[in-house]
Amino acid sequence: MSYIVDYLPLILKGMLLTVELALLSLLIAFVLGMIGALAKLSKSRIARSVAGFYTTVMRGTPELVTMTLIFFGGQILVNNIGEKLGLEYIDVSPFMAGVLTIGFIYGAYMTETFRGGILAVSRGEIEAGYAFGMTPIQVFLRITFPAMVRHALPGFGNNWLVLVKATALVSVIGLQDMVYNAGLAGGSTRKPFTFYCVVAFLFLIITGISDVGVRWMDRRYSVGVRRA
Amino acid sequence: MDIQVIIDNLPLYFQGLRVTILLVVSSLILGLCLALPIALLATSKNRWVSIVPKAFIYFFRGTPLLVQMFMIYHGMGQFEAVHESFLWVIFKQAYACALLAFALNTAAYTAEILRGTIEQTAFGEIEAAKACGMSNAMIYRRIILPSTFRRALPAYGNEVIFMLHGSALAGVITIVDLFGAAKIVNARNFVPFESFITAGLFYLALTFLIVWGFKRVERHWHAYLHPRES
Numbered sequence: 056m057s058y059i060v061d062y063l064p065l066i067l068k069g070m071l072l073t074v075e076l077a078l079l080s081l082l083i084a085f086v087l088g089m090i091g092a093l094a095k096l097s098k099s100r101i102a103r104s105v106a107g108f109y110t111t112v113m114r115g116t117p118e119l120v121t122m123t124l125i126f127f128g129g130q131i132l133v134n135n136i137g138e139k140l141g142l143e144y145i146d147v148s149p150f151m152a153g154v155l156t157i158g159f160i161y162g163a164y165m166t167e168t169f170r171g172g173i174l175a176v177s178r179g180e181i182e183a184g185y186a187f188g189m190t191p192i193q194v195f196l197r198i199t200f201p202a203m204v205r206h207a208l209p210g211f212g213n214n215w216l217v218l219v220k221a222t223a224l225v226s227v228i229g230l231q232d233m234v235y236n237a238g239l240a241g242g243s244t245r246k247p248f249t250f251y252c253v254v255a256f257l258f259l260i261i262t263g264i265s266d267v268g269v270r271w272m273d274r275r276y277s278v279g280v281r282r283a
Numbered sequence: 284m285d286i287q288v289i290i291d292n293l294p295l296y297f298q299g300l301r302v303t304i305l306l307v308v309s310s311l312i313l314g315l316c317l318a319l320p321i322a323l324l325a326t327s328k329n330r331w332v333s334i335v336p337k338a339f340i341y342f343f344r345g346t347p348l349l350v351q352m353f354m355i356y357h358g359m360g361q362f363e364a365v366h367e368s369f370l371w372v373i374f375k376q377a378y379a380c381a382l383l384a385f386a387l388n389t390a391a392y393t394a395e396i397l398r399g400t401i402e403q404t405a406f407g408e409i410e411a412a413k414a415c416g417m418s419n420a421m422i423y424r425r426i427i428l429p430s431t432f433r434r435a436l437p438a439y440g441n442e443v444i445f446m447l448h449g450s451a452l453a454g455v456i457t458i459v460d461l462f463g464a465a466k467i468v469n470a471r472n473f474v475p476f477e478s479f480i481t482a483g484l485f486y487l488a489l490t491f492l493i494v495w496g497f498k499r500v501e502r503h504w505h506a507y508l509h510p511r512e513s
Binding site for chain 1 (some may be wrong): 341342345346347348349350351353354357358359360361362447448449450451452454455462465466469475476479480482483486487490491
């Protein structure tokens with residue numbers, strides 16, 4: 056078993072990258088999801104159709120296809136735009152490509168979750184906010200958003216777990232996350248099964264911790280709700 | 284945009300489409316056959332019976348499909364016993380490994396859907412069946428399972444779409460499915476946009492087809508839930 060210990064630092068280094076990647080993508084997905092949900096619920100037809108197109112396409116194509124498209128195509132696109140603007144050669148780092156791609160894809164899933172959450176906030180609360188003379192932004196920050204969190208949290212937690220698992224795909228485009236490093240370790244020791252088992256176990260740890268976190272947030276945001 | 288490259292390679296895409304559909308359909312059928320007994324065992328009140336299926340569900344839902352596939356495709360060769368037995372004929376083929384990984388994965392997700400739905404069966408229905416003098420097996424056959432399949436339908440539709448998207452991973456281990464075809468076209472001509480967008484459009488079309496199909500089936504199976512039209 057000593058070979059596991061030998062390669063553990065490498066795999067844990069990959070795990071750190073996985074966690075960083077997942078958290079940064081979550082941030083992007085959160086922001087995009089919020090914008091997407093507000094666009095889908097807005098009165099502007101253009102905003103609604105753009106958001107609708109975004110969620111349909113992202114949720115209708117496999118993550119792997121979107122990821123390779125952005126990874127291989129993104130570099131060309133950035134350079135074409137850069138050339139026209141007269142900039143120097145810009146190198147898209149695989150890490151940034153991974154973060155942007157995963158964030159972009161899961162932003163679509165978050166859009167749907169947040170949309171459902173916002174719709175679940177009772178209309179009267181929002182109306183009461185306006186009656187107090189709050190601006191739309193104030194209403195959103197003080198009433199809609201805090202009240203929405205509780206409804207959106209289960210979906211949000213699910214999306215996060217799917218997102219964490221989707222980070223494994225970046226190993227396919229050459230990013231050295233824990234799946235990639237497990238492949239290296241498995242190749243040189245000829246014990247791939249063992250190392251993929253270790254990675255699977257580490258994924259279970261991440262999802263287990265997330266589960267505790269989501270449950271804690273659920274309690275925190277449902278303080279005022281009576282439960283049977 | 285270089286459309287000509289795509290037109291020239293359309294036969295390759297259609298070949299990939301065939302592989303994708305075959306792979307998804309066969310893993311869904313295998314997965315569904317496995318999922319029902321797993322779900323039934325997982326709902327057992329005896330803790331020693333339910334622990335194994337629950338662990339199976341937890342493992343396959345908690346880890347990435349890619350890792351599961353690598354464990355089977357790259358990992359099985361590690362064991363002498365597998366290497367020297369007839370099993371190696373199966374595990375040395377990428378296609379069989381992908382199929383096995385997908386089937387086990389979708390079995391776990393489907394079992395979890397069925398387990399949740401079985402547990403939510405209205406207790407009154409079961410009580411009524413008992414009052415009618417039905418045996419346990421009969422209650423499952425006549426009351427619980429038919430209503431479970433109906434209620435699980437929307438969630439299962441999502442799972443089918445997830446399986447379709449997950450099947451793109453087969454392209455990673457040398458199988459020429461839709462994604463594999465796009466990879467080949469990109470590698471030969473260096474046209475990342477054209478090649479992957481074409482594959483994406485194929486997947487999008489398949490997704491719409493699945494959504495449409497499930498809507499039709501739901502309209503039929505859930506007909507009794509619709510408000511009556513005047």
